[in-house]
Amino acid sequence: MGQLTREQIKINKVKTSKIDSIDFNNLAFGQVFSDHMLTCDYIDGKWQLPQIEPFAPISLMPSAKIFHYGQSIFEGMKAYKDSNNDIFLFRPLDNVKRLNISAKRLAIPEIPEDYFMEGLKALLNIEKDWIPTKEGSSLYIRPFTFATGEGFHASPADNYKFIIACAPSGSYFAGKVKVLIEEKYSRSANGGVGFAKAGGNYAGQFYPTQLAKDKGYQQVIWTDDTTHEYIEEAGAMNVFVRINDTLLTSPVSDRILDGVTRKSILELAKAEGIKTEVRKIKVSELVEAAKNGSLKEIFGAGTAAVISPISGFGFRDQDFDLPEIKDTFGEKLKNKIVAIQTNKTEDPFGWRIKV
The missing domain is CATH 3.20.10.10 (D-amino Acid Aminotransferase, subunit A, domain 2)
Structure with missing residues (x-):
């Protein structure tokens, strides 16, 4: 498997952004979601190329193993924007490593580091206007993987989906x-x-x-x-x-x-x-x-x-x-x-x- 390049990521943008309807001065934590998400499917024993698509519902069969045996892992990250509108991440490789430690423990295929990082960077470049600049705010990033393979047999799934979704957010807790x-x-x-x-x-x-x-x-x-x-x-x-x-x-x-x-x-x-x-x-x-x-x-x-x-x-x-x-x-x-x-x-x- 060669190193993934940004150009290999298929991008399907929304026709109309909902960003103008969002009050960035009054953001709850994790309640508002940006226009797009990164998705990547594990099929036939390998991760397919990631793609960026509109944030939208996911269709799954009732027999998908996530519902029955709980193969689901996630990470929590943030993106920040400085006064020059440059975008920064904080120790993202630690998140990739930990996600794959979680994946191994739950018998989920590990996501390649380049798929995670190049996919996330491509997503953030599209969603850069969603990164709040108000003090105490940030773009919360939720990478997660779950079983999409079907069956009622108690065994690991054969198919999985990896998603990165984003939520412009204010402070998590108010006060002590x-x-x-x-x-x-x-x-x-x-x-x-x-x-x-x-x-x-x-x-x-x-x-x-x-x-x-x-x-x-x-x-x-x-x-x-x-x-x-x-x-x-x-x-x-x-x-x-x-x-x-x-x-x-x-x-x-x-x-x-x-x-x-x-x-x-x-x-x-x-x-x-x-x-x-x-x-x-x-x-x-x-x-x-x-x-x-x-x-x-x-x-x-x-x-x-x-x-x-x-x-x-x-x-x-x-x-x-x-x-x-x-x-x-x-x-x-x-x-x-x-x-x-x-x-x-x-x-x-x-x-x-x-x-």
Whole structure:
């Protein structure tokens, strides 16, 4: 298979764009979609050439295996536009790599890196006017792959579809969130698919999260599946804890996603002289730190929100509020990451890629 070129990508543009009907000053997250999407089908044992077509419904047979056996994976990315109208991506090759790690775990054919990257760049060049420039906004990018092959037999599908769709979006969360430490339900287990961005991982989170919302919390902090003694993730994000002046986060594992934002925070914190530790964090340690005043911050980290500060947590019918402090690690690191993403500062790490 030769390297895919931009010229090989068939493009079918919409007759009339809907962009003029969109209020870019009031964008919710992931609710408005751009004119086009990239599609690519896996048929006869190989990926066909990608094409760009109007964003539109997909026709599938009721026997398509995605509906029955859940072979579905995705990624989350963003595109940014600077004051010169240049377009930038943030660590996109990490997303390609992780999508293929997820694909391998779910017995889905891996997408070639050039199909992903050249297809995405071609799509962004067509959708460049959909990239918002308002502070805090971006073009959210959702690459995903799912089984289209048919049959009720419990086995991997023979056909698949890869799509990249885009949604101009505002901020993911508004303000701080309060979380409940979960002791009954588990997000994932050893040997499972917690490290993959599989759709089923998120489906399984919704019910426990709703129970937490019924109690007045916005999200759940997940604990390990065996003992529930260690915190692992916050909602759909990696979680960071600051005790005194040390920033802590859990090590990645079968159960914990290797987040792109997580890795960036660790590298950036080290460069900023912030002490970091990647180790298991006991719930009892978190509670004790909250009681003695050494717990300064908790925040979630992920592509959608970048960093989402947590104002307090609940555990066994007791609530713990975090102190209001200035110059938080979370705010400092978020500002620096966003500045790199939006080409407002130098990028010494080589994370930013111009489209």
